[in-house]
Amino acid sequence: MRKRPNIPWATAVQVKPVAQTSMTAANSLDEDPLPEIQFELPPFPGRLVIVRTGPPRPRVSTPPAATTGGDSEKMVAPLIAPQVTAQESAVAKQQTVQSLSIADKNLEFARGKNLNATQSDLVSKITGFLKDAREASQAADWIRARNLAKKAQLLSEELASSL
Numbered sequence: 001m002r003k004r005p006n007i008p009w010a011t012a013v014q015v016k017p018v019a020q021t022s023m024t025a026a027n028s029l030d031e032d033p034l035p036e037i038q039f040e041l042p043p044f045p046g047r048l049v050i051v052r053t054g055p056p057r058p059r060v061s062t063p064p065a066a067t068t069g070g071d072s073e074k075m076v077a078p079l080i081a082p083q084v085t086a087q088e089s090a091v092a093k094q095q096t097v098q099s100l101s102i103a104d105k106n107l108e109f110a111r112g113k114n115l116n117a118t119q120s121d122l123v124s125k126i127t128g129f130l131k132d133a134r135e136a137s138q139a140a141d142w143i144r145a146r147n148l149a150k151k152a153q154l155l156s157e158e159l160a161s162s163l
Contacts, residue, residue: 093142093145096137100149100152100153103126103149106156106159106160110159110163122162125155126156129149129151130148133145133146133152
């Protein structure tokens, strides 16, 4: 609980504090309030300390023994790809071609116009997606090609609407 003040706030502005002088305060000024602190360091060890100027060298494990096979038996990283049926592949191919044609038309629409920095950035992203989509379609990766072509299509539609 809070204690209520003894004087009303309206008159509190008129009250001035009075500094009390005491003999103990005068005596304490003569004495040093903070004692002198001295640090003592532990003795230096007698043995030699090695200081490294860089990180420790990594330990390299020895490579596994080479197999007796030729270059054709080198380890090839496995390719992780989803299982796609022939029907799904055909649908993805059709959607890829459709998205590529829409994106190309929108790029042709924007080709002769003055573009600001944002629009120029969109054009470079669209061309990159189109290039990657065409590479994926040449590799018969229709799912990846469809995804990239769809991205190019959406960005090209955004570009066309901003012109």
